[in-house]
Amino acid sequence: TPVLYEPLYNPYEFKVERRRFDSLAFLTFQAAEESLRYPVISGKFVSMEEGTGIVHVAPAYGEDDFQVGGFEGLDFVHPVDLQGIITGNYPFSGLFVKDADRLILDDLRSRGLLYRSEKIRHTYPFCWRCETPLLYYAKPSWYIRTTAVKDKLIAGNKEINWYPEHIKHGRFGDWLENNVDWAFSRERYWGTPLPIWRCEACGETECIGGFEELKGKAGVSGIKDESDFHRPYIDEITFACKCGKPMRRVPEVIDCWFDSGAMPFAQWHYPFENQNLRSDGRFPADFICEAVDQTRGWFYSLHALSVCLSGEPCFRNVICLGHILDGEGEKMSKSKGNVVEPWPVLQRYGADPLRWYLVTSSPPGNVRRFSNEAIVESMRRFLLRLWNTYSFFVTYANIDRFDPRESLERRSELDRWIISELNQLTEEVTQSMDRYDAADAGRKIEGFVDDLSNWYIRRSRRRFWKSENDADKQAAHLTLYECLTTLAGLLAPLTPFVAEEMYQNLVCSRYPEAPQSVHLADFPTADQAKIDAGLSADTKLVMKVAHMGRSARSRAGIKVRQPLSKVVVKVKAKAEGQSLRRLEHQILDELNVKGMMVITDEGELVDFEIKPNLTSLGPRYGRELPRISAALAELDPREVVSQARTGSEVQVCGYGLLPEDILISTRARPGYAIAGDGGYMVGISTEISSDLADEGLARELVHRLQTMRRSSGFDIADYIQTYYQGGASMQQVMKHFASYIKQETLSRELTEGAPPDGAYLEQHKIDGNEVILAVKRC
Template identity: 55%
Template sequence: CRESVFRYVKEWETMTDRIGYWVDMEDPYVTLHNDYIETGWWMLKTLWDRDLLYQTMRGTPHCPRCVTSLSSHEVALGYRENTPDPSVFVKFQVDPAATSGKAGDKAAVLEKLGAGDFDVFFLAWTTTPWTLPGNTGLAVDKDADYSIVELEDEGGRHRLVLAQALVPANIKQEHTIVGSVKGSDLVGLGYTPLYDPNEFGSEVRRFVHRPGPGGMVTELEDGGDFAPQVIAAGFVSLDDGTGIVHIAPAFGDDDLGVGRENELSFVQPVDLQGIITGSYPFAGKFVKDADEEIMEDLKDRGLLFHRDIYRHTYPFCWRCDTPLLYYAKNSWYIRTSALKDQLVDGNDTINWYPEYIKDGRFGEWLRNNVDWAVSRERYWGTPIPIWRCQECGHTICVGGVDELKGMAGVNGNLDDLDLHRPYVDDIILDCTAEDCSGKMHRIPEVMDAWFDSGAMPFAQWHYPFENKSIDTDGRFPADYICEAVDQTRGWFYSLHALSILLKGQPAYKNVICLGLILDEKGRKMSKRVGNVVDPLSVLDEHGADALRWYLFTASQPGEPRRFSGKLVSETLRKVMLTLWNVYSFFIGYAEIDKFDPSQKPDGWKPENELDRWVLSELNTMIAQVDAHMDGYEPTDAGRRIQVFIDQLSNWYVRRSRRRFWRHEGDADKLSGYITLHTCLVTVAKLMAPLAPFISEEMYQNLVCSVDPSAPDSIHLSEYPVADPSLVDQPLMEATQLAMRISSMGRAARSKAGLKVRQPLANVLVKVRTPEEREYIGQVRPQVLEELNVKNIQVLEDDAPLVRQALEEAGDQTETAVTVDNYTVSLEGGYMVAVDGDISPELAEEGLAREVVHRIQGMRRSAKFDVTDRIVTYYQGPPEFAEVMQGAFSDYIRDETLSTQLVDGTPDTDAASESVKIEGMEITLAVQQV
C-alpha cells in the first residue's frame, strides 16, 4: 500500500507541470506520514472528549468488494438511476402455532383469516431476494385495512392477506375478497420461516430489552427461540408493494430498528464479502448472483406469487462500482447530527460560486445530516486510536504519541514506530479501569479516508503539536477552494464538518463548485461507452492554454461542460491564435522599425482617435476583469478578455495596418506602437492566471527582453490596475455604433451578393437615439472605409425606405430584405441599407481593388518581406490595361509596394498567376526589385 501511494507521483507531477497547476510539489502534505496521522488522532480524541464519537450497531452501507463500511456522503457519490433489480412478491404462510403469546388471544383473527380451513399467506414485496434468508419479521401499517383474498391456482385454493388499497394492483386473476382486518389485528401473528436459520452457519441471536444503568437497554444475545412474527412499523407504504414489508434486521437500518424495538430474532446469512453462507444450494454465491436461485427455489415450493423487474436509484461503491449492501454491524460514528444547526449556520458565512449550491445541494445535505460512519474494516489507513480491555470492555481514546508513551504497560519503543497497522496493533496497554488487571488492545478499524481529507487544514501543519498559530497567522481558514460538484458530499463536507466540530467555524471562506465534464454530445464520459477524452492527447495537440481557456470560459462554474479535442481546437483558433497573430503582427513591424518601449515620452497621451478608443476599452476591461476575479468569476473574466482580443484584432489592428506600413517614422506611428505594446502586455498580465504559458511567452519578449529591471516572470508582476482618466465612454459608444453598422452593412452586402472589394455609392442608416445620430458624424470615415462606400445618409424613423423594409420583414426582428435597389439589414431596432447600383467608375475602382488583393496574395506566396519592393507585370484585354494605367494606377502601386506596373512578361523567372477577374482572363507576375 505504501508503495502504491507513490506509484504515479512522477506522472502526476508531469501532468501538473504540463497543464500549469501552481502547487508545492517539493513539500506536499502526505496523509500517510506519522505527523498527519497524529493530528488525526488528536482530532478524534477531541471528539471523544466531547461525547461526539460513539459505537453502535446500524444497518450500514457496506461494500462487499472493499469489505468495509461507507459513510452517507460516500454513498451519495455513487448513486445510479434506473438500476434494475428483481421485484418479487413472496408468500409467508400463517402459522397459528407460532403466534406470539405476548400478542394476546388471536384466535378470532385466525378464524377470520380461515387459518384452520385454508392455507393462508401474508403477501410481502421485496426488491432484494437475497435478504429473504435473513427474514425474521413482517411489518404492517397498524391503521390500514387488509383484505383477505381467496383465489385458486396450480397450488390449489388458498388465501392471501395484503393491504386493501393494493389488491387491484397485485391480484389480476379471478379472486374473491372474503373479509378484511386492521393491521393492528395482524400484529403478533406468527408464520412459517422461508428458511431454517440454523442452516447458515451462524448463531441465531435475539434482541432483548432489560434494565440498564440509565433505563431500559436493548441487547443482542445468542440463543432463544426463533419465532418470526408480524409487527407494526411506521414506514410501511400503501403507495406500492403489498402493504406488508419483509423485515431482515441483519440488513436495512429500518429493519434493524424495528427488530430492536420488537425483540425480533437476528439471522446473518451473508458474510462481509457478500457471500451467502450455510448449506442451501445458493450458498457460496455472491448475493446478487444468488437472487435467481432463491426465486427459483421459492417458485418450486409454491411461495413465489409473482416476479418482475423494478428500476430504481441504487447506490454503488464510488471506488470500485460494486453494488452496496446495507449490512447490520457495529461501527464507529461521529455525532455530526448533534451540531446540525452549527453546520448550517457556518455554511451561511461561506461564499459559494455558483450561489445556488449554498442553500441547494450543499445546504440540503447539511439540513438532512446524519451521523458520520467513520470506521473502516481495512488494514491501510489512519488507525483509530481506541484501545479496549478484553477483560472488562473499558475503552479509551488516545490523542497523540506522547500520550500513548505515558500509558501504563505500553510495550516497545514508540520513537520510530510507524503508526500504521500492523505495527500500532502490537502496542498493548494496561487497563485503566479500576480493579481490572486486563490488557487493552487497539480496535481493528481504521478511519474513513474522507476523515483524512477533512483533517487537511490542521494535519498538514501537524497542529496542535506544531504550528499552533495557524488560527491567527492567516493559514486557517482557507480563503478559497475549488472542486467538482460531487464533492458537496465529499471533500467540501468533510472539511466543513470537522472544522465546525473542532473549531466552531468553517474551513474555507470562498468555494468555486464546478459542474461535471461531459463528452462532446453532452453525455457522461464512460470507458464502457468509449467516449472518454484523454486530456494528454488534447494537451499534445492543442496546448495547455487552449484546454485551460476552454474549461474556464465554456460555461459558468456550476454548469456541466462538454469537452472534446474539437471544442478545444475552436478555442485555440478563436482566442489563442487570434491573440498570437496580433502579437506576431506587432513583433514583425516593431523589429523592422526597431521600436523600443522606452521611447514612450513622459506624460504621453494618445491623440489618434483609434488609440484613444482602444486604450479606453482596455482600461474598461481591466476594471471589469479585476472585479470578476475578485468576485471568483473566472468565466466572466475570461469571456471579457476574449471580447477585447477580438476588438483588438478585428478593429484596432485591422484599422491601424496602414499606420504601421508607412516607411517613414512619425509621432502617429510611434503612438500606434506604444498603444499596441501597452495592450499586449496588459492582456498578457490579465490572462496570466488563466493561460499561463502564452502570457509568459509574450511577457518575456515584450517586457523582459527590453527591461532588465522587470520581474523575472509575468506571474511575479503586479496585476493591472485601470486608469479611469483614459476611459472615454462617448468614444466607446460611438465606435461600438460604427462596429454595429459595419457588421450589418457587411451582412446586407453578402445578402445582395456584392463583393467587399467593390465600392458602392451609398449606405443608408437608421439608428435608435438622438445621441447615436450625433455619433454618425464622428464615425462617418470609419463606416465609409469599412463598408467600402462613398456616402452615408441617416434616415428618419418614418422614412419611406424604413417603412417598406419593416413591412417586408414582418415579425422578424433580425433579417435582411430587399427594397427596390437596396438590400436592407435589420437588427435590434437598427437598419442599414446598401445601394446595389454600380456605376462604371465604381466598377473600375472595384477591379483595381481586386487586382491589389491578388498581388498581395502573390507577395505572401512568394514569401516576400512586408517591406520588399517589387515590379508587377500584367497581361490582359485592353480594358484591363486601362485600369492598370488609369486613375487607380497610383493606388495599385502604393498598396502593393510596386515600383512599376509593366504591361508584359518579365525577362526572368518570377512568381506568376493566371486568374479570371470580372470575366477577363488575366496574367499577373511579381518580381522582387
C-alpha cells in the same frame, strides 16, 4: 398486545446467533427459544401503493430496517458473512445469497410453507464497477458524533459564499439539515490507522493524540521505525492498560475523506507546529473548487472537521462545478467506452485550450459536454484569434524596432476607444473574478479580443504597414502593446501558459526590472479616467452600421474591395446621426464608400407595400372585405405605415383598422441594396461609375499582388519590383493608381512588359480583363 408470528427459520436451530436491540438501541445476545415469536409492527416506510402493504423486516440488511429495529426492540440475526455467503447449517448454507433463492423455495415447498412463488421487477443496487448485486449489510463502525454540532455546521455554512449560490441552501444545506453521525472507520489494510487502542482483557479503549503521546505510554513496546506509523508497523505497538494487560490497536483505518478534510490542519502539522495558523492569515482558505458531488465528500469533510476542531468554516468561497459529460451529453463511464483520456487531449491541443474551454463553455454549476470538436471551436474562436493578434503586433514591432518606453504624444479617437474598452474590460473582469465567476470573466475577455482583432487592428492596419515611423504609427504600437500586456495579466488565472509566453516576450524582454513572471505581477487595475462611455456607445453604433453595410453589399453581390458612391444610414434618433458624422471616416473606410447620408425616415431607402390582413379582417367584416381592400390600395403607403407604426387606427371606408390588420412589407428603392436590424437600416448605392470600377480594379490588383508576395515567400517588409502585361484598361489603371498600388504592395516600380528570369509570375482574369503579373524581390 402485539400480533406475533413464528419465523420460517429459528436461528438457533441452524447454529446462528440472535441478538436484540435494548432500550438504548444496543445489541444484546439472546438465549435460545424453541418457540420463538416475532412481533408484527407498523412502519412509515411501508406503502399501500405498492405490493401487499406487508414487508419482511431484516434489521441486519437495510437502513430503514435497522432503524425501526432499534426503535421497536426487534431481534437482530446475521446469517450472512462479509463475502455474501450464508452461514450456519441451513440446507442452503455455503452459497452466495442470490444463488440460494431456488433452494430456499424448495425447502419451504417441502415443508408445506410456500403459498406462492413469483418474480417481481423492482429497483435493486448493483456495483457500479462490476455490476454484481450488492447487499446492504449492518456492520459495527466507529463514528464521529457530528449530530452534536449540527447547529454549528448549519451556522458555519451561512458564512460561506457558494458559486452557484443555490448549492448553499440546496444540495449542501439539505445535507447538513439531515445530518447523521459520520461513520469514519474502514476495514482496509492501507490508510491512516485509527489511533484507538483497546485492552484485550477489560475492553478499555484509549485514543492516542500523537506520536510523542504514544511513545510515552507505560509499558510501550514494538516501536521499530519512527518514520512510518502505518500498518503493519503500528499494529505491533502495544502498551499497558490500567488493569495491567496489554492494549492493542483496533484493526480499522480511517476513511480517506477524513484525511482530505483534515488537510487545512494536517498540512501544517497543526497543532504540534504552527500554533498561530488561525491568526496569521493561513486559515480559513479564501477559495476552494471541486465538482458538485463533493457536497457530500470533500466539501463536507472539510466543513465538518473544521467546525468540530475550530468552531468555524475552513474556507470562505467555493466554486461547485458541474460534471463533464461526453459529446452526446452522457455520463462518462469505462463500461460505456466513452471516457476521454486527458493526456492525448493535452498533447494534441495543449493545457490552455482545454482549460479555456472548460472555464468558459458554461457557468460553474452546469454540466459540460466534452468533445474534441468543441475544443477546436473554442480555440478558433478565441485563442487562435488572440495569438494572431499578438503575432501581428510582434511582427511589426520587430520591423519598426518598437520601444515601449518611448513617449506618447497623442492618441487618435480609435486608440482612445480601444483603451476605454480595455479599462472597462479590466473593471468588469475584476468584478467577475471577485464574484468567483470565471466563466463570465472569460467571455468578456473573448468579446474584447474579438473587437481588438476585427475592429481595432483592421481599422489600424495601414498605420502599422506604412513606412514612415511617425507619431501616429508610434501611437498605434503603444496602444496595441498596452492592450496585449494588460490581456496577459487578465488571462493569467485562465490561460496561464499563453499569458506567461506573452508576458515574457512583451514585458520581461524590455523591462529587466519587471517581476519575473506574470503570475508574480500585480493583477491589472482599471483607470476610470480613461473609460469613455459615450465614445464606446458611438463606436458600437458605427460597428453595427458597418455590419449592416457589409450585409447589404453581400445581398447585392458587390465585393468590399469595390468602392461605391455612398451609404445611407437610417437612425432612430438625431443624436445618433451626430455620433455617426463624428466617426464618419471609420464608416467610409470600413464600407469603402465615398460619402454618407444620415436619415431618420426609412422611406427614403425603401418603398412600402401594404395589404389587408385577411386572417384578422375576414371574420370581422366578411362581405365588406373586398371594398376595404380596394380602398386600402388607394391610400399613400408611407402615410399608412406612419400611422400604423405609431399605434394609430387607419381609417378605411369608415372603418378603423388596427395596426395588426395591415401587412407591411418593404423593398429597396432602385439603385440601393439594404439591410436592417432593430430599427436601424443601411442602404448602399449599387451604381458603379467607370471611375469607381477602375478604383475597384486597382484594389483587386493589390489583393492579387499581396497574395503573390505570400506565395513567393517574401518577408512582410521586403520591397519588390512588379511587372504586368495587359490590355488598355489594365494599363490605364496601373498608371492612374500607381502610387496607391506601390504603397500597398511595397513595390519600388510598376513595370509594363515581360518580367526577368527569377520573377514569380501568375496569370489572372479580373472582371473580364486578362493580366499577367510578376513580382521579384529587390
